[in-house]
Structure formats: structure tokens, C-alpha cells
Amino acid sequence: MALSSTVKRPICACTGCRWSIWSSSSTGVRSRAPRWWPAPWHWPWLSSRDASTSCGRPTPTGLPAGRRSNAIASSTDGYPSSSRLQRVVKGYLDHLVVERGLARNTVAAYRRDLARYAAWLTQQGIDDIADVHSSDIEAYQMSLASGDAEHPALATSSIARMIVAVRALHAFAAAESLTPDSPAADVSPPGIGKRLPKALSIGEVQQLLDAVDRTTPVGLRDAALLELLYGTGARISEATDLDVDDVTRLLDDPELGLRLIGKGNKERIVPLGSYARRALEAWLVRGRPAIIAKAGRTSPALFVNTRGSRLSRQSAWGIIRSCAQHAGITTEVSPHSLRHSFATHLLDGGADVRVVQELLGHASVTTTQIYTEVTVEHLREVYRSAHPRARA
Numbered sequence: 001m002a003l004s005s006t007v008k009r010p011i012c013a014c015t016g017c018r019w020s021i022w023s024s025s026s027t028g029v030r031s032r033a034p035r036w037w038p039a040p041w042h043w044p045w046l047s048s049r050d051a052s053t054s055c056g057r058p059t060p061t062g063l064p065a066g067r068r069s070n071a072i073a074s075s076t077d078g079y080p081s082s083s084r085l086q087r088v089v090k091g092y093l094d095h096l097v098v099e100r101g102l103a104r105n106t107v108a109a110y111r112r113d114l115a116r117y118a119a120w121l122t123q124q125g126i127d128d129i130a131d132v133h134s135s136d137i138e139a140y141q142m143s144l145a146s147g148d149a150e151h152p153a154l155a156t157s158s159i160a161r162m163i164v165a166v167r168a169l170h171a172f173a174a175a176e177s178l179t180p181d182s183p184a185a186d187v188s189p190p191g192i193g194k195r196l197p198k199a200l201s202i203g204e205v206q207q208l209l210d211a212v213d214r215t216t217p218v219g220l221r222d223a224a225l226l227e228l229l230y231g232t233g234a235r236i237s238e239a240t241d242l243d244v245d246d247v248t249r250l251l252d253d254p255e256l257g258l259r260l261i262g263k264g265n266k267e268r269i270v271p272l273g274s275y276a277r278r279a280l281e282a283w284l285v286r287g288r289p290a291i292i293a294k295a296g297r298t299s300p301a302l303f304v305n306t307r308g309s310r311l312s313r314q315s316a317w318g319i320i321r322s323c324a325q326h327a328g329i330t331t332e333v334s335p336h337s338l339r340h341s342f343a344t345h346l347l348d349g350g351a352d353v354r355v356v357q358e359l360l361g362h363a364s365v366t367t368t369q370i371y372t373e374v375t376v377e378h379l380r381e382v383y384r385s386a387h388p389r390a391r392a
Contacts, residue, residue: 083127089114092172103263105237105313113165129173134183137166141187160189199344200337204329205230211327218306220287222319224279225303229335231276233342233360234260236335240311242302244284251281262361270359343368
């Protein structure tokens, strides 16, 4: 695999090198690495020392494809007890971070899926990726569908996702000349029916927002989070990754938009509506200072928990679920439900699908067009229930 010279790569300043700076070899421009970047990062396919960094930690782009392949196959540096299969998995995950620049949560999902795949292969006595055959992958797919003593049977959509990860791993191994070809190339993930996203009605959204107690610091935080998610269509990770500085400058100027960093570190600017603006201002003025003072610690995070630390995705999901239960909403409500509702209500109101695509941060309009089907289905339901000739 030929590596472009424009790929950003970690460099070090030594003395406890934390890989906190990225540098582009083509432009020389430096920028802060993502806050989730591990420190220090170990590269399993490289030798323990390399002249390309003063601390001996090699740069991932410093080797030609052939040498990288041989190093992946032979090196145990940093992983003294791991098998060749596990080292290739680690190398592929590093590739996703550095060369493809995938988002933290996407890489975490690949890591979980491939860890389960590697564990299953090990149970079958396979510890070298070159020994995997298509029949092994087909058997693994069947095991996902049937389940075992440790894992329940998975839904078709989950199986499809995990097989996609397996196919990508073997494609990487083949491209790095670790295997002659990909045994997963002819193994297709199970087909899944197109599932329309579930959106709340406008009334349900209002019901959800009204259920929040805005007289307490925690309630002000929850209200600001819900208003932000529904008012901007932000992903939950985009919201929890925000810092106070990202928002304070917007409160005095209604013309400024909110900068969100989405999948693959792609940036977009979205408008901040009056309801979300007022909720955020109340949180920053009356809610957040009270929580920070009580916790006795500081944090740059916009949304914090009662200990003063950045609110996690899991905690934010729990907040939304709790608010939905308190509001008496019986349908399943998740952070993505508010994002779906944001898109659906925009299209219901006449917004152009291309505009909605930009607001959601979708790379392809095809992804956004599924929301138009939700709107059409809603129209069909109204027609069937209201028109005298629609009923039998």
C-alpha cells in the first residue's frame, strides 16, 4: 500500500513524548491531535527504534509498503505475547486512525468487532491471518447468527456490520501482502431490509422538553443538551465533545453558527436557534458554574457531570432516556431519535434535501434521502386515516 506524503503523522518533542502534535509532511502545518488520541501510541509493525523520531518512536509513514508488511509479519515490539493475527488487527486499527482519519467511536466499534472475530479464530486454533479461509469466515457468520454460551444471537444488521469489518481487515492484509488475497472477498454480509429512521412527532419533542426540571443546575444542563440536539441535529458525540469556548462567542451574535466536528474530523457550521441559544445561556450562566463550584474542579467541556468531568456519550444517552420516561413517551428514544426528528421536521416544513444534507453532515445525499421516505410514509398514514376513499 503506497502511503501518500500528505498523510498527517504524529511527531514527537521527546521528554515524555505524548504524540500531541500532528504534522503534514507536504505543508509543514502543525495542528493539535484529536483529544482522544492515545498517548503514547505503539506501532506493532515497526522496530523499537527508528531514526525518523528523536525518541525512537517511528513515524507510521516512514516505511515503504514492503518493509511495513514484513514488519507487521515479524515484529513483536510492544506486543510480546500476541499472535500474528492480533498484530495485524492492531496494525489495521492504527491504519484506520492515522491514514483514514476515522472518528474515535468508529474506530472503537471496529476494535470491538475485530476483537470478537480474532477471539473466535483463536478458539478454532487459527492464530495466523494467512491461515484463514473463506469457509472459516462463513462459519463465523453462522456463529454470530446462532449465538453461543457467551454471546446471544445477533440481529441481521449487527451481523452485517461485523462481517463488513472482517472484510475490511482481510482487504488490508491482502493490500499489505500479508496474504495472497482476501478470503473474505466472496463472503457477503447478510442482506438487511431498509429500516426507516424513527422520528418523534413535534408534539412528542415538546413533551420531552417540557418534562425537564429547569429549576436545578442538572435540569438546566439536560434542557440545554436536548435543545442543542434537536435544534442542530448534532450527533451525541459532537455535542459532548463541545467546549465552553465553542459556544460563548455565539451567545452575543445570533448570526454566528455553531462549529461541529463530525465523522472523520469533518467540520460543518450549523445555525443555532433561539430556543437552543437561550437554553445554553441559562446553563452557562446559572447551571454549569454551580456544578463546577460544587465539584471543586475545572473543565473546558461544555457539558459536565456532577463531578465536573466531561459528560460521556453513555451518560448523555441515559439522560435522554430518563427524560423520555419522565415525559411518558412510550416509544424508544435515543440521542439519534432527536437527530432523526430534526431532519424529518425540516423536510416536513419544506426544506431542500441538499440543505438538510449539509446540516446533518452527510457525505452523500443518498444517506439524507431516506428521511424523505419517512415523510412520504407519514403522508400515506395521514391519507389512509383521513380520506374516505382510502379505507376499505
